[in-house]
Amino acid sequence: MATAVPASAPGGAAKPLQIVARVHAMPPEHNAGAEHMLVSMVRPLVDRGHDVQVWLSRYGKAHEEYEYRGIRVVPLESRLDFTTAVRRADVLLAHLETVPSTASLARGYGKRLVVVCHNTHRPTFRDVAAGGTSLAVYNSQWMEREAELFFAEYPKSTQPESSLIVRPPVFAEEYRTKPGKAITLINCNEAKGGKVLAALARRMPDQQFLAVKGAYGEQILPDLPNLEVVDHVQGEDMRERVYARTRVLLMPSSYESWGRAGCEALASGIPVVAHPTPGLCESLGEAGIFVDRNDVAGYEAVLRKLLTAAEYRLASKRAKARSAELDPAADLAAWCDVVEGLAR
Structure with missing residues (x-):
């Protein structure tokens, strides 16, 4: 501890x-x-x-x-x-x-x-x-x-x-791990962006998506071959069960006063693509990649750009730097x- x-x-x-x-x-x-x-x-x-x-x-x-x-x-x-x-x-x-x-x-x-x-x-x-x-x-x-x-x-x-x-x-050492391969959303209710995740999984059948059930709200969990659903995860298990499997974290939330999950992901250099709420703009800073939650095509374009090694390295470097700033x-x-x- x-x-x-x-x-x-x-x-x-x-x-x-x-x-x-x-x-x-x-x-x-x-x-x-x-x-x-x-x-x-x-x-x-x-x-x-x-x-x-x-x-x-x-x-x-x-x-x-x-x-x-x-x-x-x-x-x-x-x-x-x-x-x-x-x-x-x-x-x-x-x-x-x-x-x-x-x-x-x-x-x-x-x-x-x-x-x-x-x-x-x-x-x-x-x-x-x-x-x-x-x-x-x-x-x-x-x-x-x-x-x-x-x-x-x-x-x-x-x-x-x-x-x-x-x-x-966020104690970064408790979340830091080697990123995985999935595009992940934590808490898949509508306000957190469950519909955005579902739409992206349909538009990008070549990519692996991970849906983590949240602690509250009706979860939007379509049955798709490239979408894996993970049950509600305890905080101490997030590193192994979520972030170690995540390449990019989605946060297309309609409201976030801060956005703790995004800061947890930054500890591992995981890029976060988010809706620009005031809280997320402040928490993610220059590491955040912001796209309006109604622009699903925009989310897809960013995610495909992050598939290239050079773009991902740059985004990951910014994520780690922001995590250090949030000590x-x-x-x-x-x-x-x-x-x-x-x-x-």
Whole structure:
């Protein structure tokens, strides 16, 4: 396991903190970008010696407490005394649908609340404004700008006390591998580009395609001889089961606030062909190859160009360079320092 922030890092808390997170689901059962960002953010807090507990708000397959990458996860079915954990906590952490209920408890027990914002949808910022948030964490510069525009319409007293940008941390060494041969889409619902994948597989019968089932949404999975379907993959298995088989990653998403899968692929020098959402433009930078998701012919032209060795080498070099630029160490050190500062 990578240790992004050493336990002896300067500015650490005087004593181990009790950090209690409330989220709707966690790996290994639920593997989506928001959850893996959260895991990557709390791992260095564990490395610094803090006690991190993640309490689930939805029923799932797990019935007993379990450990995931050093993090204690408490399924909803296993215990009913979440309020006891809240009372003992130094810091509460929430994201997505759990923000309103966790914010109510934070106010009631006088606890510091951290909200990890994973998208720019109105409910995200509205819940932050309603919760008396101590720290709002944004995953990109463009999200921070969107938040500033939103909060400009609200009284200052309702705005988060502070904010921080933490780009979804990707530990490149955990994903780096030798690329494979397939053109891959991860999560094949319509919004992520399932129809684009299907159309390309039909237009390019000479090429191998890989469809990885996602954690959510109705999956578009046509029965084609050159399209292999892979069931939902746990995060720690992505290197071997997905990226080691992938030559090019597709991200024709209608919306991405950042696009973690693309950054995982960059670690192996895998070119990413994506729809130019603000988040993907920021995350992929100059390594991204951008084509409008409605231009299937444009996607095909780019993919055929990447079949040539010279073009692929150039795109792969740019991907590796961007992966190095996205080293998460500085972001995570700042994040840990800020969380520890909340409890002082």
